[in-house]
Amino acid sequence: MSAPRRPTDPSGLERYYVLTGGRSGPGGGSASSLDVATLILARSAPAPGMQHEHEEILRRCRDPLSVAELGAHLGLPFNILAVLLADLLDADRIEARDPIPASDADRGPDLALLEEVLSGLERL
């Protein structure tokens, strides 16, 4: 038997079940396109009566924050967080910006983007 990973949270499975209403994600729809590097930006303030985790997400995403950082700060696994984010996306309460790929199927390689990253790295 291995030691629990998160001793302060002995009931992980039960907690996640409650948080997501028993849904396991990312199953489909808006949750399935979320990337760990997708930036989440709140579009509205938390409303009274919202689920605590939804509120917490809106509060932390006043400035764009990646799904990975959100997961780390909230102590939620990616797949559980994806379900909660999908709820907020469907309700139009957050905006999700996917990471920019190096090349686009229509426009081909994005050389300007690579130059931008390069000059940023050179300044480190």
Add this chain to the structure above:
Amino acid sequence: MDLKGFDHPDGAADGGTRSVKIMIAGGFGTGKTTLVRSVSDIKPLTTEATLTQASAGVDHLIGVADKQETTVSLDFGKIGINDELVLYLFGTPGQERFWFLWNGLFKGALGAVVIVDTRRLASSFRAIEEMERQDVPFVIALNVFPDSTEHPVEEIRDALDISEHIPVVAFDARDRASSRDVLIALIHHLKDRSAVALEPR
């Protein structure tokens, strides 16, 4: 809609910030998290994914049927490229069979750095195979450990069986400038590939 406190004055005061990501792959203990720590603006964070009861069938297939929950971790850091662009670096978990948990971890990545410990070349074979299979552009970074013996780059390229256009660079994952140079080598490689792709035939 109630936008109080969320109203950005000129409509785009969040700067329209976007992100890009680079994956750091390689065998267990090759220095993935060390590299992330060396160049990251923030202390590396960890994001997790779980296989729960709902995935019991999958659990069984990969031989951990006795567990109700399996946790896989992804260490990451970030670099502010400029006011509108953030680069995220993700150190991939050594257990490649779990990568699916993150919706296609490599999709949308600019490219990858595969770290190789020259004392244990074989530990990074799987990561290289995965990059080739998923068609992710990558560079090989030889992490020079204090007791590593000198290996000519060509000899290592041969042993790893990678094509000659893939850059192989030696570096020290503990060193910020050295780790940054590996990322720069990757971007140069991506630019070269793009230039080839853009050339008229």
